Amino acid sequence: MASWTDLTLIQTPARIAALPKDQRGYPIPHSVLIQDGKPNFRVVDPEKAMHAIQEKLCGICGGKLGKYMAFVGGPRSIKSRCFTDLAMHSECASFALAVCPFLAMPKFSYLNVSDDKHHVNHLVSTNRPDTFGMGITTKYKVIELQGEMIIKAGSFTRVQFWKDGKPVGATRQREL
Numbered sequence: 001m002a003s004w005t006d007l008t009l010i011q012t013p014a015r016i017a018a019l020p021k022d023q024r025g026y027p028i029p030h031s032v033l034i035q036d037g038k039p040n041f042r043v044v045d046p047e048k049a050m051h052a053i054q055e056k057l058c059g060i061c062g063g064k065l066g067k068y069m070a071f072v073g074g075p076r077s078i079k080s081r082c083f084t085d086l087a088m089h090s091e092c093a094s095f096a097l098a099v100c101p102f103l104a105m106p107k108f109s110y111l112n113v114s115d116d117k118h119h120v121n122h123l124v125s126t127n128r129p130d131t132f133g134m135g136i137t138t139k140y141k142v143i144e145l146q147g148e149m150i151i152k153a154g155s156f157t158r159v160q161f162w163k164d165g166k167p168v169g170a171t172r173q174r175e176l
Contacts, residue, residue: 010098013091015061026099030062031086044086052086053142053151059086060096068136071153072097074129081135081153082145093134097162103132104165131163 012027019027022039031052033043044059051057056065070093071083088096097103139154161168 010095013061013089013095015058015063015089016092016095019061029060029096030057031059049086056087058088058092060088060092063089065089067138068157069138069140070094071135071137071140071151072103072132073135074132076129078133078135078156078159081137081156082143083151083153084148086151087140087153090134090136097132097134097167098165102128103162131161131168133159133161135159 016027019029022028026041028034028039029041031044031048032039032041033045033048034040035043049059052059052062056069057063058065058069065087066089068090069087070090071077071081071087072085072093073083077083135153135156136158137154137156140151143150143152
């Protein structure tokens, strides 16, 4: 299976370059579930996620987060600051926004993983938004919303929007 884009054209942060790769050459994020030796990019490993939350680790590279951390989501998540994906280093989030097919590929369709083996958060929309945002904050907390675990990011110090794998417009530098 070929990758949807040429990864050699996109600068890979060192912490992501050190991750194991799948058969296409895509880095395998730290929090991805490995099944039968293969990554399932659509499923977050719940044990890895809990460990990352407790230890304040990046959901992509698994490294310790610093003072600032990024959250990626659609416009509704950016506005509410509620996320199902883990916090990330800003450079890891930027890389994901540029290469992840769901985030960067305009015609990517959502593949449902609903089965008896995997929990699917019913609050997550199956509609792919036209744009995604990367919000930068210094804190977060885990909350329960309608029976689901959600990560509530602190106030954003800046937000950058992305469309089709590229940043769009100016980064907003004020607190939202």
